[in-house]
Amino acid sequence: MQSGDEKIYEVLHRHWGFNDFRPMQAEIIRSVMAGHDTLALMPTGGGKSLTYQVPALSREGVCIVVTPLIALMKDQVDRLRARRIPATAIHSGMSPRQIDIALDNCVYGDMKFLYVAPERLGTEAFRLRVVRMNVQLLAVDEAHCISQWGYDFRPSYLRIAELRERLPGVPVLALTASATQLVADDIMRHLHFAEPHVLRSSFARPNLSYSVRRTDDKNGQLLRLVRNVAGSGIVYMRTREGTEQIASLLRDEGIAATAYHGGLPHAERTLRQEEWIAGKVRIMVATNAFGMGIDKPDVRFVVHYAMCDSLENYYQEAGRAGRDGKRAYALLLVASDDSDRIARRFDQEFPPLDKIKDIYEQVCSYLQIGIGDGAGASFLFNLHDFCARRHLYSGTVASALKLLQQNGYLTLTDAQENPARIMFCISRDDLYKLRVQRDELDHFIRTLLRLYNGVFTEFRPIDEGEIATWSGYTVPKVKELLKRLWQLRVIRYVPSNRSPILFFNEQRLPRADLYIAPETYRRRQELMHERFERMIAYAANEHECRSAMLQAYFGESDPAPCGVCDLCLARRRAEKQQKSRPAPDENPADAGLEERLLQMLAATPLDPRTLAAELPGSPEQIARTLRRLLDEGKIITGEDGNLRIIP
16 A cells, blocks of 8 residues: 555656656645645745645545636646546536536546636535535635735635535645735635644745836837847736737837737637747737736746736736746836826726726616626626726726625626527517417427526526537527527527626625725725835835845745846846955056066066166056065065065
């Protein structure tokens, strides 16, 4: 029988082909295998997923992984399945039938991993099934989302505490790449840790050189880096328009570059990402929508054209460079007016409470949700279309939605592949008349009603392939019939697409009942301001090692200077120059005179008068140099009065 250590190394080699773990991975895995609640703080790219995947594969039972990033959830499931490891996921973009199948597979099948979006934890379907599963580990990714003091608080994460009550004795592994001590303590409290237990991997990246350039010519600095550093890179911009402009600038300079942002069609984004990963495009110019889950270890540089909102975000994005362990560069460009721009952005991050209520009402109106309706429903939501129709600034709307999400009213997911959706917009009686009058649609409507419940009260996800199987039609024919019913105003039909989903945690409330606690609002405002200030301090710093500054921010005590950031390199250059300078009482002319004098004495001993006649310089300089060389013992005066070098 294998020991615990032998088992985890055998699993690592069998499924991933590795013979050893990265720093801290083995310690975290041993803690989990021993049944301890564990908070693991690991930097981006540190191999967090293996810390729950290896122990889960070392034992019988299911590992539940809670994560808010649906795109990453799908990516992880695909990667596990590619290794022939049974894995599935449930999230808001799935139909009830698909969710039921996934949950049943976890109860009755041999499923090893169940990835769950946090908003699904409170559903009845999940609560009823999870107690029947053989759950052996609960992993919480992006665990900082459970802390209201974290930079990305999501109230749906608070449901994990309820899940723990349903799974007594099951250990929890909380994972995050960015948590200050305040947030770490909050995570352990909300997850009901039996006792505090933090394992912290070093946030040092010895191969990554951090630099800040203060300049009003950001384009020039960017081009200088791109021309001097070979290999692929990422340039982060704050706006969609900015990505297109800088990508165009780089192309005009003969550099293969492309833009990536949420306004591009899904197929186009996928193509551009694949071309960059394959090396066909050298530089990706992107908003912060790009990078999560991207596995490209040979990124040589990451440039931030503007400051991030926090050091958490900056560290995570800059950390996408140099994951292969070779030298890489993280450059932050700072203009003289950036601080003012950040102050304006900060004001937009926290619109007045009345403005938040206005936006809530407008969103509900846009989605046609009446007061008292919408609880548990999900809707496709195109933020930019909404803002264009309502003449609103997208930054303010995004901030308002985030605050509404933090107060538990709704959840806006990341962009994802969404199934087609339908909702009948006529009554059952009118539908019956239609079916009598139009025999060709009768069979199709019967199929829809047999397959999907609740289609008269809300949008329901549908599977065109499933409808084709049960109706006997082809998929193109199914889509054609759905469009016909849409044109007849029988149904509202949303074809499959890629878009964020807005999930309503509660029914729509009257404006007067919408409550955002002022004290919580102010406290979050203060914390956001503190994060801004720390980001500004990092950019303004001219003395402390940049890597050490980041390590200290994330709680590492007494971090050592990295030796490769711009400030460490500048310090080393200054020290080298200092060593090569003359002594304080020596001037450069004396140093040159000394060299010539020693050359003459090396050839033959000479008297001071002859030296004075042959050497350049004033008599005072010559006398001063001779006196110093005599004092230092480099030359002596012989019995004949001649000066000579000491042998």
